[in-house]
Amino acid sequence: MRPIDTLVYGIGLAGVAAQAAAGVLEAGNKRFDLFGMVVVALAASLGGGSLRDMLLDRQVFWIADQSYLVTALLAALAAFALARVMRLPARLFLLPDAIGLALFTVSGTQAALALDAPWLVASLMGVITGAFGGIVRDVLCNEVPLVFSGALYATASWVGALLLVALSEFEVAHTWAALLAGSVVLAIRLSAMRFGWRLPVFRARM
Amino acid sequence: MRPIDTLVYGIGLAGVAAQAAAGVLEAGNKRFDLFGMVVVALAASLGGGSLRDMLLDRQVFWIADQSYLVTALLAALAAFALARVMRLPARLFLLPDAIGLALFTVSGTQAALALDAPWLVASLMGVITGAFGGIVRDVLCNEVPLVFSGALYATASWVGALLLVALSEFEVAHTWAALLAGSVVLAIRLSAMRFGWRLPVFRARM
Amino acid sequence: MRPIDTLVYGIGLAGVAAQAAAGVLEAGNKRFDLFGMVVVALAASLGGGSLRDMLLDRQVFWIADQSYLVTALLAALAAFALARVMRLPARLFLLPDAIGLALFTVSGTQAALALDAPWLVASLMGVITGAFGGIVRDVLCNEVPLVFSGALYATASWVGALLLVALSEFEVAHTWAALLAGSVVLAIRLSAMRFGWRLPVFRARM
Numbered sequence: 001m002r003p004i005d006t007l008v009y010g011i012g013l014a015g016v017a018a019q020a021a022a023g024v025l026e027a028g029n030k031r032f033d034l035f036g037m038v039v040v041a042l043a044a045s046l047g048g049g050s051l052r053d054m055l056l057d058r059q060v061f062w063i064a065d066q067s068y069l070v071t072a073l074l075a076a077l078a079a080f081a082l083a084r085v086m087r088l089p090a091r092l093f094l095l096p097d098a099i100g101l102a103l104f105t106v107s108g109t110q111a112a113l114a115l116d117a118p119w120l121v122a123s124l125m126g127v128i129t130g131a132f133g134g135i136v137r138d139v140l141c142n143e144v145p146l147v148f149s150g151a152l153y154a155t156a157s158w159v160g161a162l163l164l165v166a167l168s169e170f171e172v173a174h175t176w177a178a179l180l181a182g183s184v185v186l187a188i189r190l191s192a193m194r195f196g197w198r199l200p201v202f203r204a205r206m
Numbered sequence: 207m208r209p210i211d212t213l214v215y216g217i218g219l220a221g222v223a224a225q226a227a228a229g230v231l232e233a234g235n236k237r238f239d240l241f242g243m244v245v246v247a248l249a250a251s252l253g254g255g256s257l258r259d260m261l262l263d264r265q266v267f268w269i270a271d272q273s274y275l276v277t278a279l280l281a282a283l284a285a286f287a288l289a290r291v292m293r294l295p296a297r298l299f300l301l302p303d304a305i306g307l308a309l310f311t312v313s314g315t316q317a318a319l320a321l322d323a324p325w326l327v328a329s330l331m332g333v334i335t336g337a338f339g340g341i342v343r344d345v346l347c348n349e350v351p352l353v354f355s356g357a358l359y360a361t362a363s364w365v366g367a368l369l370l371v372a373l374s375e376f377e378v379a380h381t382w383a384a385l386l387a388g389s390v391v392l393a394i395r396l397s398a399m400r401f402g403w404r405l406p407v408f409r410a411r412m
Numbered sequence: 413m414r415p416i417d418t419l420v421y422g423i424g425l426a427g428v429a430a431q432a433a434a435g436v437l438e439a440g441n442k443r444f445d446l447f448g449m450v451v452v453a454l455a456a457s458l459g460g461g462s463l464r465d466m467l468l469d470r471q472v473f474w475i476a477d478q479s480y481l482v483t484a485l486l487a488a489l490a491a492f493a494l495a496r497v498m499r500l501p502a503r504l505f506l507l508p509d510a511i512g513l514a515l516f517t518v519s520g521t522q523a524a525l526a527l528d529a530p531w532l533v534a535s536l537m538g539v540i541t542g543a544f545g546g547i548v549r550d551v552l553c554n555e556v557p558l559v560f561s562g563a564l565y566a567t568a569s570w571v572g573a574l575l576l577v578a579l580s581e582f583e584v585a586h587t588w589a590a591l592l593a594g595s596v597v598l599a600i601r602l603s604a605m606r607f608g609w610r611l612p613v614f615r616a617r618m
Contacts, residue, residue, distance in 0.1 A: 057263075117269055145242070147245075148238040148239060155240075158241070199239035
């Protein structure tokens, strides 16, 4: 692998680990047992990519390469063990989680573009890869998904995915397009958390 | 395309639009943000066909033809915008939704029959295509699925799907079989809503 | 079929029937209608194997062989009818359910090994096949999944799956490995129910 590929691969594993650990913490006050935590962590960290691969009819990424599953499992166990002996602030995982979101968005969109998916479909695949895991996590914990009311989580992902689609339409080199789109996701998400940006909330007149 | 195919295609898009708009309205008092509404709308309108295609190992319909995704997205945004300025009665979407149910049931069953699925499986695929979207919508909104206690929604779908399977067993021409089965779905669903028909409710003695 | 295969096939059908009946009973106080019960029963009994087959990109087992679907449907209807006229103790289904868990774990793991999946992935496929149905059932009923806090349900499955992976690594004959691993699942699950064994519960310090 070229150094850049190694870096991207490493960031991907770090993103999986962050989402798994965040999954363990968010389910903290549900009194799940150890196995329940592991399932929530696996669903949170691998769910988005699994749905993307099943929809696109590709081989599921963590079946092809076991490293992702091992990483998610170890991160979940570590978070479980640590949270029993010390106070882990949920904020600890927000930065790696945001980096993971940016990376998953880029990889999901590129995977769909590589299969000649139409542009809107390709951008949605980026969002699914980035945000679906969090939806499954909250459904398993019997909560209304946070993604639906949070600080531009999926919106940041969608903006970046659409940008990436546009850049590849104009034949910008893959590496640069990915870097730019990923940075945009990261910048929007971090700014939204910092400044409390929100999407308009829906309230139907009934 | 022949005129009849164009008509069926148009009704299919209208059904997708109706289910997307109904998804937006039903999630109305959950205080989701704009993205949350869009996800619920996409899941409600495209979820059934997606599960059918993944189970049957066909290419997912909205990946092959982007029009469905665009339609669902535009319908969700339009319902979102309209519901902020005026009162949209949920009943507005019941007729297009029922037509969509009839059409999805027929297309789901025919897709399974075309792949030589066994008869009971084929009929279930019709029901999944018609009713699964509503189940996902309610799970995302953290509600017990309405389909499970509503006015013969899925039952109408299953009766029509079984009829379609029987008709193709007796080698009735495709177009006529589809038309008859779809009309039966529509008739049962509309009558059930009009006259308040219900399935027996389960109450276990515990 | 050899007698042993016939036996395994029969136990598999009995496991499906037990999980379908248990699904009907567990949803008992939700006031679902007949169709809602059937959906919960189908999801509980066929959901795990369906997810396994979609992840592994195999043909979904109940689409290939309709017997599973027919069995699940009949068991659900029978449980529905019986529960209206007499008191069915939920415990009635615990033994067949545990046997089903053991068998699904073995068949799920073997299916993944046959496709040369990595060892951890293969063991997880066994757990998914055994335990995912119960998770979907509880999500549909809008409950926090029981599997996450129950008596070593999924843990028994995972221990057996890991044992099976190890045995096939050492090239133990398939039939013996399956028998041993299945017995271990059954023994752990039944002991855990009898003696009230539990996994450590997670409580984050927040």
